[in-house]
Amino acid sequence: MFSKGQIVFGVLFAIAFILVLIRMYRKDLKLHKAHFKGVPWVLLAFLGFIGMIVAIKVIFK
Template sequence: MFSQGQILFGVCFFIAFVIVMIFAYRKDLKLHKVFYKGNYKVLLAFLLFIVLLFVIKIFLKR
């Protein structure tokens, strides 16, 4: 499906992307602590909502 070169490019691109994202996050870490306090609550609420939708789907399917 993919050639050897395409796979190699994809792996190299992914590694480079992750490294750049780590450096960018570390550079902005002070700003994240100031402006994004409590964002884990939003993530937790979103995940609970998704789980609730799956539970409703399972119970209504029976």
Template sequence: MFSQGQLIFAACFFVAFAIAMIYAYRKDVKLHKLFYKGSYKILIAFIVFIGILFVIKVYFKR
């Protein structure tokens, strides 16, 4: 499906992207702690909301 060159490029790109993201996160970790202090609550609320929508869908499908 993919040529060997495409697979090598994808692997190299993934490694370089992961390294760049780790570097950028470590550089800004102090700012993240300051400005995004309660962001995990929003993530939990979003997951609960999606779960409720799923339960409603299953309930009304019957």
């Protein structure tokens, strides 16, 4: 399947990638707060919509 070297590379790459993502997000945090104020409400609406679809599916099954 995968050699030991490929697994080590994959794990190290994933760790490095995640660390870079976190660092860049924290660097841009002030901009995110200024430009994306309503994002939690959009997420809540989306999750509510998915919940309604699941509820309708369960009720009419």
